[in-house]
Amino acid sequence: MKRNRKLDTSEPATSKRNHWTAGLLKSMEDPECIIKKDDKIVVIKDKYPKAQFHYLVLPKEDILSIWQVTRNHQDLLIHMHEVAHGLVERHTSHEFIMGYHAMPSMQRLHLHVISTDFRSPCLKTKYHWNSFTTPFFLHSSDVSRQLHEEGEIKKISSQKCIDYLNTRLKCHKCTLQPKNMPDLKRHILIHTDKTNKILNVCKCI
Template sequence: MWKRKVESTTSKPTKKCHWSTGLLKSMEDPECKIKEDDKIIVINDKYPKAQFHYLVLPKEDILSIWHVQGKHHDLLIHMHNVARTLVEKQSNHEFIMGYHAMPSMQRLHLHVISTDFNSPCLKTKYHWNSFTTPFLLHSSDVCRQLRETGEVKKIPTETWKDYLNTNLKCHKCSTQPKNMPDLKRHLLTHIDSKQQ
């Protein structure tokens, strides 16, 4: 005869968090943090899509770039300036800084990513296109738009989906690889030629 397992009434059930809230947990993790001030926290991306991939997050609870208002202009300028100091420390690498048109993670975050895109975490066409097409809203453009209009103009769903579905194309030359393994092999030629 099977006995039913009696659950203890003293243990509290563990609350499961949705994966999209992972950045909030990383912001609290001292091992993830690389910089912090009274307005922002900088963390290493847990799944970097390049050799260097940082995220600059505000301490203020702003869900995404589409929840930014005119009053956040100074904060976004500060995030941009913090990102630039990170880039200056790696002067032998090129970087891009921007926000995804449709962020998958909760909490506004600015991507600061080196353009080598040399990472085992870069696996899909969507990963690639999210950084190499207008799906990435460049930080300086976002700051300018917010200053001039008091808002960031939302990209229509069909438009950002088209960006993610764009055919693969190298961001440094006209090569159009047929798949991700081909693209990743091709990217190494740009890294090798830079090191010679």
């Protein structure tokens, strides 16, 4: 997902297919972008991936964002989660997280399925990093459980979202707080290499 050049604290954009926020809608119709589809969902690769593997699971139903989801969408969210798990199972040597952004900038509800190596030239800013490593990122299992138990998803205020995105940089694997993104990206390579070595050893056992 490509984030706007400046932080937008308003509600998600209203449906305008020619606006830049409609990019996902166009990708859903592009055979070259589609990874998988069924009667309920379409899976595409993120055009601006923030990790080595970054997929988006989108419903065919016209749901603008996570904040338009109702109790009636429980089965749909579960299906999206199951599809996401299927994608993760393709990459057994990588760790993944699955979830929604609290302040989405693109039209159509979309579930991020992203590897936690965060190795990508498109991962450039603190906002990019914090959108996946702070409570700004709403984990799929938590969202589904809350909808099931409470009948709704409790909205996070715009100010809280801004606070999360402005949080000081911190490694998602340890307590290091780097000075800037270049320092962080160099540091996380250490964790990625360690994880790959452990997984490779496990495969050999």
